[in-house]
Amino acid sequence: MKSRKLIALIADDDEFFRMALASILTSKLKFAEVVQAASLDEAVEKLSARSDISLALFDLAMPGIESPANLRAVRDCFKTLRVAVVSGSKSRRDVLTALEAGVHGYVPKGLGVTELAHALQLIVDGVIYVPPSIATLPSTAEERPAPPRDAVSPPKSALATLTPRQRGVLALLVEGKSNKAIARDLDLGEGTVKVHMAALFRSLGVSTRTAAAVAGGRLLQPEP
Structure with a gap:
């Protein structure tokens, strides 16, 4: 074989x-x-x-x-x-x-x-x-994992953990666009959008598109 x-x-x-x-x-x-x-x-x-x-x-x-x-x-x-x-x-x-x-x-x-x-x-x-x-390897207090984020209101620092593509995907998700529309607008494959969407869900601590859109809307709001 x-x-x-x-x-x-x-x-x-x-x-x-x-x-x-x-x-x-x-x-x-x-x-x-x-x-x-x-x-x-x-x-x-x-x-x-x-x-x-x-x-x-x-x-x-x-x-x-x-x-x-x-x-x-x-x-x-x-x-x-x-x-x-x-x-x-x-x-x-x-x-x-x-x-x-x-x-x-x-x-x-x-x-x-x-x-x-x-x-x-x-x-x-x-x-x-x-x-x-x-x-x-030493196990120090400084290396302890950070406490879980609030999934409902993720801090603005969560935005800093997103890649440029993920920010673009998030912005279009907040606009209510489908994966197919996001892929078309960003000139990406739908499979690529799916991976970025999965990463967004995990980063934002959510499990649905609606929750991701709500959390994303709060993250992307300009500072007052």
Whole structure:
């Protein structure tokens, strides 16, 4: 039986690191193709445009990953996709927050080439990779997760966690437009709008379009 061609997506705003990681994926893990993106919005659009990507790697410092809701939305909308974080952060909170968002692994950028390739191979093989160093990472009061937001009246700071595309989607949602109309107005695929909508629901702490529109209307109101 012919083996399936492996295709990965690397979402990182560091072009040099993307190229280095792509080299590891193709030479060590035998990936046939590596798609690259420099922001979450670009990554979502590329994931929505094709169904043959099997592994997606995200850097927490990349534009758009301000909220774990975005990682969870990717997981929710691409059920068969293996999603992992490859990050320079050694924060215990970042590791646990990413894992709680449902990613299939957290790989530190500081690993050597051999260790990095091994960690990624485990993720491809279906293992949830957790860095062994997490056992020795400090757990400080400053790293405790923030308390849940009020879902009815999200603070204005919630707007800062949205990507530019998500803000555009939210503004049109507040106007009462459908996903199809939003996709047409923003020149996006409906699948891409669906992912952004899922992220918005999680960021705003709501579960319906009506509640999202109400919360969004409050967020987008100019300061008095």
